[in-house]
Amino acid sequence: MPFPSSRISGIVPSGKDGWEIHFAAWNRKQAGEDIIMLSVGDHDFDTPSETVEACVRAVRGGHHHYTQLPGIPALREAMAKVSTRTTGVPTSADQVLATPGGQAALYAAVQGTLDPGDHAVVVAPYYATYPGTFRAAGADFTVVEAAAEDGFQPRASEIEKALMKNSKAILLNTPNNPTGAVYSRASLEAIADLCRRRDLWLMSDEVYWTLGGGEHISPRALEGMAERTLVINSMSKSHGMTGWRIGWLTGPVDFITLLISLNLVSTYGINDFISHAAAEALNSDFGVERIAALYAGRRKVFLEAIRGINNIVVRGSEGGMYAMLDVRAIEPDSEKFAWSLLAAENVAVMPGASFGDAAEGHIRISLCQPDDVLKDAANRLRRFASSYGSKAA
Known part of the structure; x- marks a missing residue:
């Protein structure tokens, strides 16, 4: 076939876009494995019902x-x-x-x-x-x-x-x-x-x-x-x-x-x-206050659950839907850490390297899961961090 434009060929020049771990974990979850997905910022709840009903009215109203x-x-x-x-x-x-x-x-x-x-x-x-x-x-x-x-x-x-x-x-x-x-x-x-x-x-x-x-x-x-x-x-x-x-x-x-x-x-x-x-x-403002309160609560729950994990430091994490964890003292290669965490504990996170060199040695945790799942993930992360060195050896 004729060659595509350099414009589209160069959008992701390496062929990697940082989402490989997420898609691998998602495929495993779709196949029935027990995977905790903390890799993507998509809500685990539906759009507020008031908005849905407004859309239904608009459809029926001929828009x-x-x-x-x-x-x-x-x-x-x-x-x-x-x-x-x-x-x-x-x-x-x-x-x-x-x-x-x-x-x-x-x-x-x-x-x-x-x-x-x-x-x-x-x-x-x-x-x-x-x-x-x-x-x-x-x-x-x-x-x-x-x-x-x-x-x-x-x-x-x-x-x-x-x-x-x-x-x-x-x-x-x-x-x-x-x-x-x-x-x-x-x-x-x-x-x-x-x-x-x-x-x-x-x-x-x-x-x-x-x-x-x-x-x-x-x-x-x-x-x-x-x-x-x-x-x-x-x-x-x-x-x-x-x-x-x-x-x-x-x-x-x-x-x-x-x-x-x-x-x-x-x-x-x-x-x-x-x-x-x-x-x-x-x-x-359908859902705005409830959603903001939900994520503020989840952030607090998760950060409390990981408190005291040796060699993991919380960076940033004041807002948004994420927590950022510095794991450089355990493993400076964030992709290696994330792939290993997925393999050992069935927890999917995003490697910091996906977001620029400043975030290398970090992992991004999505808070788009209920409190009990976030606590479970924190426990798995704690177990993984305590044994990573011996497994890597």
Whole structure:
């Protein structure tokens, strides 16, 4: 056959995307094995019933048609209200682009800010799709690692060292996946100052904004940043709607207006009846407080259960749906540790190396399991950690 484009061939150039352990564990679980899945951030509960019923009403109400390219007006208005509330910046509907999930919002932000050959800085640890999203745009990027010993707080001085003459943007994520770190005001103020001085776009992935253990601060709210910040958001985590694929991008009006053309040639709008249900869910906060309380409780249960395990240190883990465990004193190779844990104890976790070099020697624990399962997993991890050295020998 003819050759595919270098654009798609280079999105995952190594052929590995960090999910190999998860898929191997999932296949074993599907085959009937007793595997505890702590490797993926997908809720173990259904979407709130109020949202489901809103969707049923929308289907029965005839909302089966094409929608406006940037999203139906009711949905954009609802997203703008949430953006106003969560960032503290008055936001209008024409500053919002509705997208099929947060990943599509990230894709739009990268496509809208970077031309082929332009450069960006990505703060790590990062969500696993970030590098591929830049490659899909033909853009170059440099990863700047936030240190575990700093609680994974980014340092603006390190970011500035990585900037080049053709740098156009910085991408960060708070509350952070995979570490659960919630970036401090001081960290964000320093990065904002850098963006203003160097005239950079700041792409801020805030998908976990409701699941922080501390104060969530959007850099869009900082002085002089509304005109240069693009906020990536989603209903997947906050509203329990991972499979519904509803996200949005918030930014300056002129920028969002230009991005409507990207929807024209990519998504051609999003689902009609889901859009109406999502608008109702956003306006009524269906499930938001319950989901946030659930994960706060699970985080507490799991961290208490692993307390005192020799040579394992908790890093970050203030927010999001994850806990980040430093296992370097046991095994510095996070993939080796994760594969061995799966083989010995039937527990699937994500190796930190999947999220950048800063997370090497760590494992990410998804809290998307009930308390009793998390306690069981903690006990298996404790047993594994105590015997790993002798087994490895």
